[in-house]
Amino acid sequence: MKEFRLVIGNKNYSSWSMCPWLLLKMFDVDFDEIQITLYQDNTAEKLGPYSPSLKVPVLLHRDITVWDSLAICEYISADILGGAGWPSSPKRRASARSVSAEIHSEFPALKHDWPMNCKASFRLTPSATLLNEIARIDAMWSCCRHRFGENGNYLYGRFSIADCMFAPVAVCFDAYGAQLSSDSNSYLQTLLDNPFIQKWISLGRREREPLAIAYASTA
Ligand SMILES: N[C@@H](CCC(=O)N[C@@H](CS)C(=O)NCC(=O)O)C(=O)O
Numbered sequence: 001m002k003e004f005r006l007v008i009g010n011k012n013y014s015s016w017s018m019c020p021w022l023l024l025k026m027f028d029v030d031f032d033e034i035q036i037t038l039y040q041d042n043t044a045e046k047l048g049p050y051s052p053s054l055k056v057p058v059l060l061h062r063d064i065t066v067w068d069s070l071a072i073c074e075y076i077s078a079d080i081l082g083g084a085g086w087p088s089s090p091k092r093r094a095s096a097r098s099v100s101a102e103i104h105s106e107f108p109a110l111k112h113d114w115p116m117n118c119k120a121s122f123r124l125t126p127s128a129t130l131l132n133e134i135a136r137i138d139a140m141w142s143c144c145r146h147r148f149g150e151n152g153n154y155l156y157g158r159f160s161i162a163d164c165m166f167a168p169v170a171v172c173f174d175a176y177g178a179q180l181s182s183d184s185n186s187y188l189q190t191l192l193d194n195p196f197i198q199k200w201i202s203l204g205r206r207e208r209e210p211l212a213i214a215y216a217s218t219a
Helices: 014-026 043-047 071-080 090-105 108-113 128-148 161-176 181-192 195-206
Strands: 006-009 032-035 058-062 064-067
Touching: 006 014, 014 071, 014 161, 014 195, 043 064, 043 128, 064 071, 071 090, 071 195, 090 128, 090 161, 128 181, 128 195, 161 181, 161 195, 181 195
Parallel strands: 006 032
Antiparallel strands: 006 058, 058 064
């Protein structure tokens, strides 16, 4: 058994599982993956031994359990990567933490109307509320790229937790066809070109569980 174990859901549907998985991959941390199929009759029973919230993702490290995607990313950065998960300058770090918290806690229409589904490639016309949310994400992305992105193509130049938190958004924007400014489109393409994001998507596409659309409010 490896020192780190990450409990995740279906790659096709589990947007939050993708975030810490990507961080561990990008920083080359070796870990065992424990995958539990969501939305089955026995899912809660299978999650019970690992997850206090009965949700994924969960990180298991020695006798420590961390649940919730952003808390896991924070833990990995602070306790494994010596803080390297966040940008090093205080101003960038404050901004990166803010956009990460915002995508984690807000955007109910995006999470409900455009759930992650790696297999989807069709146009779902966004409601006015969803259009507003897409515009807010577009503004965040282009603002971060302008202010902080000079040292690379990620949101803060080099890769950070903020990119992990937006990786599932990139999958959804690509799948459902979000209209974005050209700066945001470039950033979207950077995420979609990331080899680990491509790996996640291709593994998700190979899964055979039922369509996520029925679980839009929970995935
Ligand atoms: N705030 C949590 C949300 C976790 C969450 O909702 N996970 C979904 C999958 S992406 C889940 O486990 N759903 C199972 C269920 O609701 O039964 C996080 O960021 O990790």
